[in-house]
Amino acid sequence: MQLYNTLSAKEREKLIEEAGKDRLTISFYQYAHIKNTSIFRNHMFLAWDALEVLGRIYVAKEGINAQLSVPAENFNSFKEHLDSISFLENVRLNIAIEQDNKSFLKLKVKVREKIVADGLNDSTFDVTNKGIHVGAEKFNELIEDPNAVVVDMRNHYESEIGHFKNAVTPDVDTFRDSLDIIEADLSQHKEDKKLVMYCTGGIRCEKASAYYKHKGFKQVYQLEGGIIEYTRQVREKELENKFLGKNFVFDHRRGERISEDVIANCHQCGKPCDTHVNCANEACHLLFIQCEECAAAMDNCCSDECKEVKALPFDEQKRLRKGKHASNKIFKKGRSEVLKFKK
Known part of the structure; x- marks a missing residue:
């Protein structure tokens, strides 16, 4: 029984080219209570390897975080498998704005202590007690609300190439760094301000929203589905796009173009560039x-x-x-x- 990837990236790349079939780059997450992570991890690997799924998936007692590539012809079977798992039934799937058949070249399903490293050791913190989810239209309203503070929950190298209008972009290297910094900066506004957060696909915001509620913030919102879902809704509903630049993604592409604005610079010569x-x-x-x-x-x-x-x-x-x-x-x-x- 094969429980690990056996092909190199080059071997897999060759097979993808020879197959000549379209693949979908997808991400999803779900916070849940998983008791036996090793058994769950092996089950996911066996099912997905059979469907030629590739990607990077983390499993922990607090849930699952997946970024993967699925052959388009196997998407329905993949979705059926997800729906067969109680806490993943009808889970929101973020489908990439820009597709690339080689976004992932290996299937890696790893057991981690947490699906989002947060540095927290607080048994009273309930990650499922999340904030209010909002879609693109409501999020656009909140961006313009003088009583709202919009915070980018991503790291500095992500927000450097793209972020929302009027957003606070903490100069941090990790998610765990941002938690205490944001709480300290907004400590005087736990009662009167709306704390509105966003990230790539929603996973960091969901944990952060629960954390800030735990810390006493009364009005906590998060962009449902993150920048990926926001972009889909903006294009589908023809809404005003308030995101500037690129959305950093954690695969071979490293970024998706959301607007034509180039807000970063080449780190070597200083000319406008966001690659x-x-x-x-x-x-x-x-x-x-x-x-x-x-x-x-x-x-x-x-x-x-x-x-x-x-x-x-x-x-x-x-x-x-x-x-x-x-x-x-x-x-x-x-x-x-x-x-x-x-x-």
Whole structure:
């Protein structure tokens, strides 16, 4: 019984190309109480592997968070499987605005302590006691409401390339960092202000909304389905789009264009640009923003040092990496000192 992915990314990519069939990039989450996460994880892997589902899925006692790619012809079978699980029946599926058959190249289903790392250790906090969900139309009204504070619950490298008009964008590296910062900044407005939150697909906002209710905020709202669902509703209902720029996504694409506004800059030359890349030096792999001109000049690297390493024979690069952990710069997401025009 196969419970883990056995093909490399290159092998899977070749199979996708040979199949020549369309795939759908989908994300969903659900907070629930899962008792035996290992058994649940294995069940999901077996069912989805049979349907040629690819993606990155986290399972924890508090629920499931999934970002995946499904063959279009298998979508109905995939949906039927979800509906056969009580707490996933009719779960909202966020279908990507821009499709890419190679958004994911492996199926990884992992058991984690939490589906969203929050750094919290409070047994009295109930993650299912969430705030009020609002759609795109109501969210647009709240953005213009002087008694509302709209907060981006994503990290700095996400909001750097795109965010909502009038939104507060905390300069944080992780979700857990933002929880205390936002509470401290808005501590005087727990009674009188509407706290309105958004994120990519809703999962971080849902936990944050429950957390802030737990902390005494009286009027807590979240954008249902996040930026992905907001964009779908705006286009379907022909509403005014109040999102500027790109929505950062956690797959091969790294971003979906929501508006034509380019609000970020190349981290190497400073020209307007909102294209995230990873440094081509595998020992670095830093995530940063790079324009086409700098990509050509720097051979897709973040620094001259990395460019020199990438120019070495592959075996020499591999030898240099041997025994070393991945650089902490990977997790700095554009904070590296080698970048002259970082935010």
